[in-house]
Amino acid sequence: VDCTPFSEFSFIDFIKSQAKNGWIKDSLGIGDDCAIIPYTDTLDLLVSTDAFVQDVHFLLDKASALDIGFKAAAVNLSDIAAMGGDPLALFLTLSFPKNTEKKWLDEFIKGILSFNVPLMGGDTTASKEGIFISLTVLGTIKKGGSKLRRSGKAGDIICTTATLGNSGLGFEHLKENISSPFIVHHLRPTPHLKEGKFLAQFTETHAMMDLSDGLAIDLFHICQESKVSAQIDLDNLPIEQGLKGKKHPFSYALESGEDYCLLATIDKQAFNEINIQFEKEFNHPLYQVGHLIEGSGTVEYFLNGKKHPVQYRGFDHFSY
Ligand code: ADP
Ligand code: MG
Helix, strand or coil, X not given: CCCCCCCHHHHHHHHHHHCCCCCCCCCECECECCEEEECCCCXXXXXXXXXXXXXXXXXXXXXXXXXXXXXXXXXXXXXXXXXXXXXXXXXXXXXXXXXXXXXXXXHHHHHHCCCCCCEEEEEEEECCCCCEEEEEEEEEEECCCCCCHHHCCCCCEEEECCCCCHHHHHHHHHHCCCCXXXXXXXXXXXXCHHHHHHHHCXXXXXXXXXXXXXXXXXXXXXXXXXCCEEEEEHHHCCCCCCCCCCCCHHHXXXXXXXXXXXXXEECHXXXXXXXHHHHHHHCCCCEEEEEEECCCCCEEEEECCEECCCCCCCCCCCCC
């Protein structure tokens, strides 16, 4: 397979075609937020790994060591939340230049431990240039209880567990030295572990994933995997009043990514009751953004009930 010009996702498809997916009985390999491996009689094991590279994922002059550790852990845990699971343990691989200060490393580890998930191993090496972090998380979930990207059904209501675009605007403010309440969303995202567990208890919650690359591309993955299409009502996008920056608010909400809340598709009949319970638990409702329809894996946008011509794309590591 010719992978050039590179796109992150065509490369993952290439790996997937080469890897012996599913060679562990009743397991799930490449393609969802976590791999799923049978664990005990009653539990599945969840595994996910993420890399964080200096100047790609973080800038040393813009984020503290504590911020960087915190975010690495949050992003990793968010993939456990996306399945509806409980975190079990973290493994950290770290490469850094010889002149890295001990204080920086101390603070970084403090950040990694922010969520009280035990750090149970890893590896440490020197690097010639820059800091490289790889974090792996293990989690558990009731056997067969994971919520997958491929389980969306036509008719489902599509919803998110938080407002969108705050991290994207925060990143812009951070780069431009504008102090604003959006920056904390970029530096310290919250993994929606409680929300994930809450939604996963309902059989009527069909597909679920975390929003890391932006609603446009993340929902596209659900549509492709579930073999359905999606209609998004732009009027209904949950966007904070103050979300005003260089780009259109829709662009922050759909394309900037790094919101790390959850995207779920829920059976239409059950949605209202689940939403009432969700609001009692979390003091705000689920945000309805559209619905799934029969189709071949596309995402369409509507504004004031009319089809909107603009196509949105999310973050891809090799197209920027
Ligand atoms: P997420 O954003 O939820 O962490 P990604 O978009 O990074 O997920 O990855 C999508 C899927 O592709 C995941 O199942 C992940 O494990 C898999 N994947 C990504 N990169 C690789 C790789 N280099 N080798 C094997 N699997 C990969
Ligand atoms: Mg994910």
